[in-house]
Amino acid sequence: MTTSNELTKPVSEARKALGYLTGQLRQVGLFLALIVIVLFFQITTHGITLRPINVSNLVIQNSYILILAIGMVMVIIAGHIDLSVGSVVAFVGAMAGVMITEWHIAWPIAIVLCLIIGALVGAWQGFWIAYFRIPAFIVTLAGMLVFRGAAQIALQNQQISPFPEAFRRLGSGFLPSFGTSGYEPLTLILGAVASIVLLFGSLRQRSVRHKYGLESEPLWYFILKLVFAVFLIVYMAFLLASYSGTPIVLVILGVLIVVYAAVMARSVFGRHVYAIGGNLNAAALSGVKTKRVTFLLFVNMGVISALAGLVFTAQLNLASPSAGSGFELDAIAAVFIGGAAVTGGIGTVTGAIIGGLIIGLLNNGMSILGVGTEYQSLIKGLVLLAAVAFDVYNKRRNGGR
Amino acid sequence: MTTNILEMQGITKTFPGVKALQNVSLGVKRGHVHAICGENGAGKSTLMKVLSGVYPAGSFDGQIVFEDAQVDFKNINDSEAAGVVIIHQELALSPYLSIAENIFLGNEQQTNGWIDWNKTNLEAAKLLARVGLKDNPITKITDIGVGKQQLVEIAKALSKRVKLLILDEPTAALNDEDSAHLLELIKQLQSQGITSIIISHKLNEIKAIADAVTIIRDGRTIETLDMHADEISEERIIKGMVGRDLESRYPDHNPTIGEELLRVEHWNVFHPIDLSRQIITDAAISVRAGEIVGIAGLMGAGRTELAMSIFGKSYGVKISGKVFKRGVEIDTSTVPKAIRHGIAYATEDRKRYGLNLIDDITRNTSGSALGKLAGMFGFVDGHKEATIAGQYLKSLNIKAPSVDSITGKLSGGNQQKVVLSKWMYADPDVLILDEPTRGIDVGAKYEIYTIINRLADEGKGVIMISSELPELLGVCDRIYTLAEGRVTADVPRSQATAEFLMQHMTKEREKSASDHV
Numbered sequence: 066m067t068t069s070n071e072l073t074k075p076v077s078e079a080r081k082a083l084g085y086l087t088g089q090l091r092q093v094g095l096f097l098a099l100i101v102i103v104l105f106f107q108i109t110t111h112g113i114t115l116r117p118i119n120v121s122n123l124v125i126q127n128s129y130i131l132i133l134a135i136g137m138v139m140v141i142i143a144g145h146i147d148l149s150v151g152s153v154v155a156f157v158g159a160m161a162g163v164m165i166t167e168w169h170i171a172w173p174i175a176i177v178l179c180l181i182i183g184a185l186v187g188a189w190q191g192f193w194i195a196y197f198r199i200p201a202f203i204v205t206l207a208g209m210l211v212f213r214g215a216a217q218i219a220l221q222n223q224q225i226s227p228f229p230e231a232f233r234r235l236g237s238g239f240l241p242s243f244g245t246s247g248y249e250p251l252t253l254i255l256g257a258v259a260s261i262v263l264l265f266g267s268l269r270q271r272s273v274r275h276k277y278g279l280e281s282e283p284l285w286y287f288i289l290k291l292v293f294a295v296f297l298i299v300y301m302a303f304l305l306a307s308y309s310g311t312p313i314v315l316v317i318l319g320v321l322i323v324v325y326a327a328v329m330a331r332s333v334f335g336r337h338v339y340a341i342g343g344n345l346n347a348a349a350l351s352g353v354k355t356k357r358v359t360f361l362l363f364v365n366m367g368v369i370s371a372l373a374g375l376v377f378t379a380q381l382n383l384a385s386p387s388a389g390s391g392f393e394l395d396a397i398a399a400v401f402i403g404g405a406a407v408t409g410g411i412g413t414v415t416g417a418i419i420g421g422l423i424i425g426l427l428n429n430g431m432s433i434l435g436v437g438t439e440y441q442s443l444i445k446g447l448v449l450l451a452a453v454a455f456d457v458y459n460k461r462r463n464g465g466r
Numbered sequence: 467m468t469t470n471i472l473e474m475q476g477i478t479k480t481f482p483g484v485k486a487l488q489n490v491s492l493g494v495k496r497g498h499v500h501a502i503c504g505e506n507g508a509g510k511s512t513l514m515k516v517l518s519g520v521y522p523a524g525s526f527d528g529q530i531v532f533e534d535a536q537v538d539f540k541n542i543n544d545s546e547a548a549g550v551v552i553i554h555q556e557l558a559l560s561p562y563l564s565i566a567e568n569i570f571l572g573n574e575q576q577t578n579g580w581i582d583w584n585k586t587n588l589e590a591a592k593l594l595a596r597v598g599l600k601d602n603p604i605t606k607i608t609d610i611g612v613g614k615q616q617l618v619e620i621a622k623a624l625s626k627r628v629k630l631l632i633l634d635e636p637t638a639a640l641n642d643e644d645s646a647h648l649l650e651l652i653k654q655l656q657s658q659g660i661t662s663i664i665i666s667h668k669l670n671e672i673k674a675i676a677d678a679v680t681i682i683r684d685g686r687t688i689e690t691l692d693m694h695a696d697e698i699s700e701e702r703i704i705k706g707m708v709g710r711d712l713e714s715r716y717p718d719h720n721p722t723i724g725e726e727l728l729r730v731e732h733w734n735v736f737h738p739i740d741l742s743r744q745i746i747t748d749a750a751i752s753v754r755a756g757e758i759v760g761i762a763g764l765m766g767a768g769r770t771e772l773a774m775s776i777f778g779k780s781y782g783v784k785i786s787g788k789v790f791k792r793g794v795e796i797d798t799s800t801v802p803k804a805i806r807h808g809i810a811y812a813t814e815d816r817k818r819y820g821l822n823l824i825d826d827i828t829r830n831t832s833g834s835a836l837g838k839l840a841g842m843f844g845f846v847d848g849h850k851e852a853t854i855a856g857q858y859l860k861s862l863n864i865k866a867p868s869v870d871s872i873t874g875k876l877s878g879g880n881q882q883k884v885v886l887s888k889w890m891y892a893d894p895d896v897l898i899l900d901e902p903t904r905g906i907d908v909g910a911k912y913e914i915y916t917i918i919n920r921l922a923d924e925g926k927g928v929i930m931i932s933s934e935l936p937e938l939l940g941v942c943d944r945i946y947t948l949a950e951g952r953v954t955a956d957v958p959r960s961q962a963t964a965e966f967l968m969q970h971m972t973k974e975r976e977k978s979a980s981d982h983v
Contacts, residue, residue, distance in 0.1 A: 343822030351834035
């Protein structure tokens with residue numbers, strides 16, 4: 066009896082572990098997909114993908130899509146959509162161009178004004194969606210046309226360039242460097258600080274859960290996840306440190322991710338967004354101010370679009386009437402690859418970021434490999450479909466009856 | 467002796483981790499009305515899905531013999547071709563299509579791919595006549611009531627030359643009058659040789675029309691009772707369903723009634739779309755601390771509309787009237803305001819209005835009182851939140867693996883308990899409970915009644931809306947009756963009888979107007 070028990074014990078432990086993993090399939094699967102894609106390109110590009118300069122470029126070139134994805138995932142969780150973000154990027158870029166180069170407004174003030182413009186754009190759309198109850202699809206489709214037109218009018222169908230050096234750093238600059246050669250110290254310090262914050266934060270979270278007698282994820286999974294995350298941060302830090310240091314957009318992006326992930330996971334506002342997307346009627350009858358939340362959500366999306374517009378304009382050193390076309394689709398694709406539900410109520414900021422990274426990696430890797438844009442588009446489309454199909458399949462399997 | 471039209475033997479159906487049916491057998495005699503009873507989650511619906519091919523042959527063990535031949539239905543089309551038609555609890559009609567179009571949906575009356583409208587409407591009219599509906603076949607489904615929609619479903623089944631009709635909770639959404647009509651129709655169909663299987667929670671209906679009852683509990687057949695041979699009481703069926711005698715269906719309760727908490731006066735509400743229709747007319751109700759007040763009324767009497775219009779004007783337009791809390795007039799014009807004034811409304815439709823079904827128990831429980839959990843900067847204390855949800859899980863005896871369970875996967879009774887915990891955590895002074903036991907099995911109902919009593923004992927005022935008169939008589943201290951948007955009676959429990967209530971629930975407008983003079 067005892068021997069058979071001892072024999073079956075590790076087996077059942079392993080089964081339990083496997084069971085937990087399959088329960089977390091979406092989360093784990095997304096990470097695995099990201100790793101597989103990285104490894105695939107690392108091998109096929111003969112190591113170019115993970116070269117410091119490429120990683121640095123990857124972050125910089127995808128930053129605006131990732132920024133947009135943060136706002137978009139919130140909108141989609143609430144059961145809406147925003148098709149106008151690409152046009153808003155162009156409009157805000159145009160306004161930045163006009164303000165800085167024609168009106169000669171100091172760039173920091175121009176940035177603030179541009180963010181306010183973004184908020185007003187969002188308020189305009191949010192008003193029609195939340196208080197006038199026109200579906201977001203329609204309102205933002207109209208917005209897509211309106212703000213594209215507004216961008217063209219503002220620029221009088223011309224391009225504006227160049228921008229002041231200081232403004233351009235917003236898109237393509239790096240944090241000041243201390244080192245002279247080898248690894249850039251500030252980046253390493255930032256990496257170390259981020260790792261330590263993550264470590265202590267996770268440990269504290271776990272101990273508090275334990276104190277309240279709540280069930281936590283298994284210890285092995287917790288440790289594995291933490292080790293992996295710290296490894297990623299440290300590895301990224303070393304890669305970036307061996308090139309030019311930390312891109313400024315990475316800092317912006319990092320702050321946005323941390324703040325919005327916390328807002329969505331833990332703030333009352335975030336909860337209300339999930340509640341609205343999960344069941345609008347139930348949320349309203351629970352005392353959630355659904356209209357106000359929806360309105361604020363679009364104001365937020367407007368500000369985020371404006372920020373993405375500033376970053377994009379700064380990076381290209383160019384305000385163009387055709388800027389940002391198709392950005393809305395990349396951002397929406399990132400959100401759905403990241404596990405959000407079309408019907409609302411489901412999705413995470415980190416998921417959307419990983420979804421955005423997957424798209425960015427595909428763009429980057431296929432460009433290095435010399436794959437034509439026609440095939441790039443085709444492959445990205447299939448990846449989006451596969452990701453959502455996997456989601457649907459997974460849900461059905463878990464759904465039981 | 468009649469022979470069996472249907473013989474299901476040794477049916478076992480497993481879902482990942484759950485044995486939903488274990489070796490279930492069911493024999494249904496030709497021309498019988500056969501009832502299936504069991505608590506929620508007992509496996510009734512699963513059994514019917516096995517029978518109708520929703521779960522295809524091969525996905526379960528055991529065999530099905532229909533009309534003396536073994537059948538392997540691969541989908542619903544197979545079973546319908548054989549004459550087995552299931553009408554689900556949630557009606558499957560397309561709202562903007564006409565009655566006739568719905569009846570022949572998927573079975574269009576056509577020639578060479580073009581719809582023959584004359585034939586469609588003519589055949590539909592014939593079928594409607596058979597179910598006793600006089601409406602024009604070109605009427606849109608949205609324009610007829612739920613009761614008539616149910617009849618259209620049956621007409622649709624008849625169009626498929628049904629031999630065995632399966633009805634899943636057919637009267638759950640119907641008022642007493644429509645229910646009676648439906649049961650009458652089932653009997654008529656029986657006389658035309660159509661066998662029916664009816665799943666129902668309503669034991670009086672089963673007693674009224676069933677020839678035999680099969681009781682299912684925990685995925686097993688418990689027994690089949692012949693309703694003609696034995697004198698079968700409702701208590702006898704309940705005993706089979708729950709596996710124990712319910713000493714009483716309603717817990718004893720001695721109320722301690724205090725001051726008046728809430729009073730509504732001269733309440734008028736109009737229909738949100740048809741502005742000329744007055745839904746509530748000059749209604750006045752009140753509730754005192756520790757008191758359980760019932761609202762009785764037939765469907766369409768305006769019970770839910772009354773409650774929801776008081777709760778933050780969630781229903782209706784042109785609302786007028788006054789609401790007093792402890793004698794002071796209060797503003798309840800929005801849901802947040804109503805909640806701030808200590809009013810809670812737990813909906814009759816948990817799935818549509820009560821719960822976020824894709825989220826877990828914790829977040830549903832905290833849903834209407836997140837402010838209580840939020841610290842600085844509006845962040846929610848997730849640990850405290852989960853602890854509180856855990857406390858309700860325990861104290862309300864919610865059967866779920868943990869507070870992380872998704873509410874959409876719980877049974878109706880447990881979902882209702884989550885709705886209750888949500889409002890209990892909001893800690894209101896007055897709770898309006900709209901059909902708190904709808905679609906819940908007998909055992910869970912008793913627990914809900916106990917919770918309601920406990921709330922009253924804590925000094926809260928409870929207003930309970932219910933379609934089941936025995937329930938109102940068993941639980942409430944005082945009962946209002948509502949008819950056509952007017953309060954027609956206000957009686958203490960001691961003076962109320964089912965007959966008295968029904969009489970006032972059916973009072974017509976002219977008559978009640980003359981009464982008031």
